[in-house]
Each structure stands twice: as C-alpha cells, then as structure tokens.
Amino acid sequence: MVTILYCCRAPLRIWYLWSQVADVPFREPFVRSFLLGIGSGLLLEGAHVLMQMLGSQDLGAFSYSPALVADHILAFTSWFGLYFLEAAAVLSVLKRYNGDEQAAAKDLANLSTLPKRLIPRLPFFSRESRFTKPLLASASEATGTKATATVDAEAMVEPATKLATSTLVEPMPRGGTVVRPQGENSVVRAPPRKPATSVPLPRAPSSAEEMAAGVAKRARELRDRSGYLKNMWYAVALSANVGSKEPVKVQLCGREMVLFRDATSGDVQALDNVCPHRGAPLSSGWLSEKESGTCVVCPYHGWALDGAGALKDVPAAMNKGEWPKRSLMNVYDVEEKGGFVWLFYGSRRMPVNERPPIPYIPELDDGGWRAVYEEMEFECNHFGVFENAIDMAHIHYLHGDSFGNADAPEIKDMQVASDAYGITATFTITNKPVNAFWSMFQVPEVFVTARVFLPSTSVVTFTLGAGLSFTTFVNTVPLTATRSVNRFALIRRLASDRTGLFNARIWDGMARDAMRKILSEDKAMVEQLRYDLLPAEYSVRADLPQVAFRKLRQQYVDMGYGLPTETFVPTHTVPANLD
Ligand code: FES
Ligand SMILES: [Fe+2]
Numbered sequence: 001m002v003t004i005l006y007c008c009r010a011p012l013r014i015w016y017l018w019s020q021v022a023d024v025p026f027r028e029p030f031v032r033s034f035l036l037g038i039g040s041g042l043l044l045e046g047a048h049v050l051m052q053m054l055g056s057q058d059l060g061a062f063s064y065s066p067a068l069v070a071d072h073i074l075a076f077t078s079w080f081g082l083y084f085l086e087a088a089a090v091l092s093v094l095k096r097y098n099g100d101e102q103a104a105a106k107d108l109a110n111l112s113t114l115p116k117r118l119i120p121r122l123p124f125f126s127r128e129s130r131f132t133k134p135l136l137a138s139a140s141e142a143t144g145t146k147a148t149a150t151v152d153a154e155a156m157v158e159p160a161t162k163l164a165t166s167t168l169v170e171p172m173p174r175g176g177t178v179v180r181p182q183g184e185n186s187v188v189r190a191p192p193r194k195p196a197t198s199v200p201l202p203r204a205p206s207s208a209e210e211m212a213a214g215v216a217k218r219a220r221e222l223r224d225r226s227g228y229l230k231n232m233w234y235a236v237a238l239s240a241n242v243g244s245k246e247p248v249k250v251q252l253c254g255r256e257m258v259l260f261r262d263a264t265s266g267d268v269q270a271l272d273n274v275c276p277h278r279g280a281p282l283s284s285g286w287l288s289e290k291e292s293g294t295c296v297v298c299p300y301h302g303w304a305l306d307g308a309g310a311l312k313d314v315p316a317a318m319n320k321g322e323w324p325k326r327s328l329m330n331v332y333d334v335e336e337k338g339g340f341v342w343l344f345y346g347s348r349r350m351p352v353n354e355r356p357p358i359p360y361i362p363e364l365d366d367g368g369w370r371a372v373y374e375e376m377e378f379e380c381n382h383f384g385v386f387e388n389a390i391d392m393a394h395i396h397y398l399h400g401d402s403f404g405n406a407d408a409p410e411i412k413d414m415q416v417a418s419d420a421y422g423i424t425a426t427f428t429i430t431n432k433p434v435n436a437f438w439s440m441f442q443v444p445e446v447f448v449t450a451r452v453f454l455p456s457t458s459v460v461t462f463t464l465g466a467g468l469s470f471t472t473f474v475n476t477v478p479l480t481a482t483r484s485v486n487r488f489a490l491i492r493r494l495a496s497d498r499t500g501l502f503n504a505r506i507w508d509g510m511a512r513d514a515m516r517k518i519l520s521e522d523k524a525m526v527e528q529l530r531y532d533l534l535p536a537e538y539s540v541r542a543d544l545p546q547v548a549f550r551k552l553r554q555q556y557v558d559m560g561y562g563l564p565t566e567t568f569v570p571t572h573t574v575p576a577n578l579d
Pocket of ligand 2: 388394395398399518522
C-alpha cells in the first residue's frame with residue numbers, strides 16, 4: 001500500500017502542475033497512460049509479491065528487491081511510452097488542421113489508439129465533455145449528418161423496382177450485338193426528393209390474381225438474379241495458381257473445367273473437366289508433352305487430350321484410325337490479364353470484337369502501384385456477394401474497426417453513370433482512422449469511385465490524404481447456384497513516397513491480411529442474407545450503384561444472356577445453351 005501511494009503521489013503532483021499549462025487534447029492521453037502504466041506496474045509487483053510469499057521470504061516493510069525496482073521502471077516507461085504514442089496521434093491530427101483544435105475536435109474525438117482501446121473513456125474526460133460537446137454539435141450541423149440524414153432517408157425510401165424504372169440508365173442495344181456508346185455517359189438520376197409525409201409504400205394487392213402476378217414477378221426477378229450470365233469473361237483462377245506441372249480444377253456457373261499451361265507457349269488451356277471416354281475428372285490426371293503440345297492425361301484409361309480437346313493418345317487402342325479426329329469436348333477461350341486467368345463462358349462463335357471486354361484496370365500492371373492477390377469462397381449465391389462489393393453503407397457497420405465510421409455513416413454526393421458494360425459511381429464518405437498510421441492520411445471526407453464491369457467485377461478506389469490511394473479489384477465468380485468465390489487484388493499507392501518503400505514486398509502480408517479480415521466480415525453477413533423472404537426490397541439514394549447494376553444486368557438477361565442455374569437445368573444440357 002505504501003508503495004502504491006508512493007507511486008501515485010509524484011505523478012499526481014506532476015499532473016496537477018502540468019494540467020495548468022498543457023493543451024486540452026493532451027491531458028486525457030496523459031491520464032490514460034498514467035493509469036495504464038501504474039496498472040501494469042501493479043500487476044507485475046503483485047506477481048512478484050506473490051512469488052516471494054510462496055517462497056516464504058520475509059518481505060519486510062520496505063524490502064525492495066531488484067524485481068520490485070523493475071516494477072517501478074515498467075510503470076514509468078509504460079506511462080510515458082503510451083503517452084507519447086497517443087500524443088503523437090493527437091499531434092498528427094492537429095497538424096492536419098494547422099493546430100486548430102476546434103476544427104479538429106471531431107477527428108480528435110474519433111481518434112483510435114492503443115491506449116484508447118484499452119481505456120476508451122475516462123469518467124472525468126467524457127468524449128462529449130465541456131470542450132468537445134459543442135464542437136461536435138456544430139460539426140454535425142455543418143456536415144448535415146445524423147438528424148438530417150434520417151429525414152433524407154425517409155424521404156427517399158422507395159421499392160427497388162420503382163426506383164429502378166425511374167432512373168435513366170442508358171438502354172442496351174438489342175439483337176445480341178453490343179456496341180459502346182460514343183457520346184457522354186448517361187447519368188442515373190435519383191427521383192426527386194419528397195417530403196417525409198409522402199413515403200410511398202407498396203400497395204396491397206386488390207385481388208387474388210394481382211397477388212399471384214406479384215408473386216410470379218418477384219420469383220422471376222429472384223431467378224434471373226441468382227442465374228448466370230453467358231458470353232462474359234470470368235476470372236476463373238489467379239495466374240500464379242496455374243503452372244505447367246499439373247492440371248488445375250476450377251468451377252464456374254455450375255460446371256467444372258480443367259486448366260493447364262502449355263509448357264512451350266505458356267498459354268493457359270481450358271476444357272470441361274470430364275473425360276469424353278467415361279466421364280473421369282481430367283484434373284485428377286497429369287500433363288504430358290506430345291507433338292502438338294502439352295496434353296492432359298486422364299487418370300482412368302490414359303487418354304491424352306490437347307488444348308483443343310482432340311485425342312493425342314489412347315493407350316488401349318494403338319490403331320489411330322479408331323480415334324475420332326475432331327474435338328471431343330467443350331473448349332473455352334482463355335486469356336491472362338492483370339494477374340488473373342479469364343475464361344470466356346459463352347458461344348465461341350461470337351466474334352471476338354463483339355464480346356464484352358475483359359474487366360481490367362491498368363493499375364494491375366502499373367509499376368507505380370502494388371497489387372496483392374487472394375481469393376475467398378462464400379457459401380451462398382454470387383449475386384449477394386457481388387452486390388456487397390458496391391454497397392458502401394455497410395462499411396461503417398461491418399468494418400467499423402477497419403475503416404468505417406458509424407459516427408458519421410452518411411454517403412454523400414452520390415452520382416452514378418452507366419455505359420454499355422458497367423456503371424461508375426462517385427461519392428464521399430467519412431472514415432475513422434483506427435491507429436496512428438491511418439491518422440497520418442486522414443482527410444475530412446474520403447472521395448470514393450466505385451466502378452462495375454459486367455458480369456461481376458467491382459473496382460472501388462479510396463483516395464485519402466498525403467497521396468494515399470488504394471483500390472479493391474474484386475471479381476465475384478459464380479461456382480454453383482449456392483457457392484461463389486471472390487478473386488481479388490488489393491492495389492495500393494502512396495504518391496508522395498519517392499523511396500518505393502510503401503510498395504515494398506514486405507508489406508504485402510499485412511495488406512493481404514487486412515483484405516482477408518474485411519472479406520471475412522462480409523462473408524459472415526452475406527451468407528445470411530435472405531432476399532427470397534422479401535416480397536419487395538427498399539432502396540435509398542445511397543443504394544443507387546446497386547439499383548443501376550440490377551437494371552443493367554437485367555437488360556442483358558432480357559437480351560438472352562441469362563442462364564438458369566443447375567438447380568433448374570440438368571448439367572449435361574447446359575452446353576447447348578451457350579450458343
Ligand atoms: S474415362 Fe478417361 S480415359 Fe477412360
Ligand atoms: Fe464489406
């Protein structure tokens with residue numbers, strides 16, 4: 001007890017004197033780190049005293065052992081170490097606002113540091129105390145958050161279907177040939193704002209026939225949405241995962257394909273993963289070099305098939321006259337771009353220049369940016385997984401401790417434009433730095449660009465302070481009706497970094513882990529979504545990217561690009577639908 005009082009007396013005296021002169025934002029960190037420092041010292045000291053008691057040593061009133069001296073050293077070093085950590089974060093925020101404490105009040109209140117995580121609030125330093133409360137109120141007024149956002153949301157609520165039909169997404173040309181528009185992109189406009197008193201609600205059906213028609217319409221909508229799109233490029237693998245040593249099995253739209261790399265040309269080949277002899281999985285076989293190039297060999301009877309699906313060896317029938325000459329299987333066009341293997345899932349008779357472009361951004365191959373690649377599977381249909389990537393409102397709640405900011409969740413300045421193969425949305429959000437590193441790059445509002453490429457690629461770029469940008473390039477690939485995978489790249493750049501250190505390989509693991517954490521949080525929620533239980537969905541202006549995407553995708557379904565999932569059609573009949 002004497003030791004405790006001795007430890008506390010001097011710091012309290014220092015605190016009293018120092019509080020008379022130090023700036024307000026630094027006082028709370030000082031007290032917090034003091035409590036943590038003394039706390040850690042006490043814990044260690046308690047352990048030492050216990051050990052001495054168990055060892056039956058005579059403690060004596062002031063018998064300081066070297067271990068007890070170490071407790072005090074720990075207490076003081078923890079105190080000042082943690083204080084400097086938090087003070088540095090406070091300083092960086094103040095620096096960004098040129099020392100204007102009033103302007104920085106909101107960011108200071110939202111600051112998240114290690115000491116603050118351990119002791120989020122001190123009773124005598126309430127977050128909305130004498131200093132910050134009026135400032136937070138004025139900041140909220142200035143940005144129009146909280147109360148005003150609620151009114152706007154109520155005024156904007158409309159059934160998704162109604163909102164979609166009232167927007168002006170550029171209509172798709174019909175007849176199977178798609179051309180890029182020459183002029184300005186059309187702009188998806190939100191419907192005019194209405195007073196909160198006139199919130200449109202779904203009208204109750206007036207008859208049994210009307211109710212049946214509504215149910216059928218919703219069922220069709222859900223079926224089209226969960227179905228696949230043909231005549232599109234899909235990222236069926238990461239390039240790094242396809243080598244020339246062994247075949248690789250991939251899944252796409254309810255089918256299995258086998259990929260293998262030609263040892264000479266380096267090109268990736270793709271065939272159905274079903275041997276034309278008796279249906280054995282070719283991916284369980286091996287690769288063999290023949291005259292025509294690399295072949296995949298079936299593990300059941302040893303048939304060898306080249307990249308065109310033609311027989312190159314039948315060990316049980318050495319008379320080649322018996323062998324069919326033509327291709328015996330579905331062959332898929334494949335290209336590699338930006339670190340992904342892209343497979344064209346559609347009619348091979350479709351002219352190359354009429355096919356939708358491969359989703360791609362130059363940053364994937366730009367040396368000024370650094371990309372890390374990864375993939376994550378989801379046990380649910382692809383549609384919800386993809387839409388989640390262009391849903392910005394959720395980041396404040398699912399990713400609150402990574403990037404989001406539940407204290408300022410409004411999506412502002414939403415603008416959406418569309419073209420023949422995708423949409424582009426721009427808007428701003430307010431993020432919350434989770435540590436001193438992110439504090440260095442904080443800006444009052446983060447500018448976000450979210451692009452969508454059909455069939456299901458999202459590219460979301462966040463622009464922060466000091467030239468920091470990062471882009472998520474996410475391809476949602478349907479595996480089956482109830483399974484999907486996100487193959488993605490997280491791309492980063494720090495424009496102000498002249499040393500190249502920011503793009504160094506040593507940070508790749510951290511970047512990959514950060515992306516995996518975020519996707520794991522998404523997965524936990526997305527796998528639980530039950531669109532099918534809703535007779536209608538409601539959307540607000542912040543949902544415009546999703547609304548525009550749904551409309552664009554449905555236009556392709558209506559043009560004949562839609563394919564039912566294997567839930568509706570037996571697998572062996574699917575190839576006929578590709579032409
Ligand atoms: S099943 Fe493949 S060779 Fe017989
Ligand atoms: Fe997310």
